[in-house]
Amino acid sequence: MDFLILFLFYLALVVMGLVLICVCSKTHSLKGLARGGAQIFSCVIPECLQRAMHRSLHYLFHTRNHTFIVLHLVLQGMVYTEYTWEVFGYCQELEFSLYYLLLPYLLLVVNLFSFTLTCVTNPGIITKANELLFLHVYEFDEVMFPKNVRCSTCALRKPARSKHCSVCNWCVHRFDHHCVWVNNCIGAWNIRYFLIYLLTLTASAATVAIVSTTFLIHLVMMSDLYQETYVDDLGHLHVMDTVFLIQYLFLTFPRIVFMLGFVVVLSFLLGGYLCFALYLAATNQTTNEWYRGDWAWCLRCPLVARPPSAEPQVHRNIHSHGLWSNLQEIFLPAFPCHGRKKQE
Secondary structure (H helix, E strand, C coil): CHHHHHHHHHHHHHHHHHHHHHHHHCCHHHHHHHHHHHHHHCCCCCHHHHHHHHHHHHHHHHCCCCHHHHHHHHHHHHHHHHHHHHHHHHHHHCCCCHHHHHHHHHHHHHHHHHHHHHHHCCCCECCCCCHHHHCCCCCCCCCCCCCCCECCCCCCECCCCCEEECCCCEEECCCCEEECCCCEEECCCCHHHHHHHHHHHHHHHHHHHHHHHHHHHHHHHHHCHHHCEEECCCCCEEECCHHHHHHHHHHHCHHHHHHHHHHHHHHHHHHHHHHHHHHHHHCCCCHHHHHHHHHHHHHCCCCCCCCCCCCCCCCCCCCCCCHHHHHHHHHCCCCCCHHHHHHC
16 A cells, blocks of 8 residues: 555656656747647546636746745755755764765755756847847848848747737747746846756756765664565565565655655656756757747658748757856847947
8 A cells, every 4th residue: 555655646646747857948849738638638527627627727837926936945845855954964973974964965055056047037028129129139040030020929020030919918039838836937147047957957956865875874884674584465575675675764764765756756757857958958959949840841741741832941959069168158149239229
């Protein structure tokens, strides 16, 4: 029964983590998945509940609100409370290195600082006042970003690499995606803080997982539990195996094992998303451009029907200028200056 509960708990964590990453990346495949799920559930869920769910989902994912910020801080607070309350104290008794134990707190401070900056920093909002300045920052490729195109919502001329955010209702310079966990768009002026936030969040989850795992292994080795024997329900004598050992640890330290399972799953999920984000940074792409580039590749596929007269337009990443220059653009973004406008 205990293992069934653990399995369901970890399954829920995996689903929640996948939703987290899908929402962060803001890919259109999530919308297709949502539409498919809605069609399935419409057959079994009453219409009144469907309307209530639709309103709730619209509020959570399509309007600016602080729900996910609060959820983020609550989950982070619960993990660090358990780490401080039990793991830290036990590890001190076992004479673990204090620097080793304090590393998660150092990562937490940096993470909360970068998290705050990501939330409050202007991502690069395009307005009437700075519209002409942003038009000169990036070159138009005439495929993904053609010249002289106006935003259909705010009627501003669209600079290259910009996009209108339907959640925030403004155009953003070098738009990457809208992240519900920070209640803000990720654009040219806060992408550096977002990457540091993502890196420190992954590192803090992994560090807590490593310290907790080391503590449990150290405890097992000190108590010689792996050499013990037990009698099953049929009266047969067995040597302590891994499954029984994990069950014993779960019954002895349930909160630590639950926390460990959570941060291990979270570390892998965040680690995968971090690798994707670093790849985009290294190649000077945004999530929006990466998705649209893949879609352009699909349109060039010979299996996709298109008019015979249509000539395929090949998208080429003209903004990548080498690893160092790409990272420099992320962490030292270009700010449009008024002097350049006058010279034009």
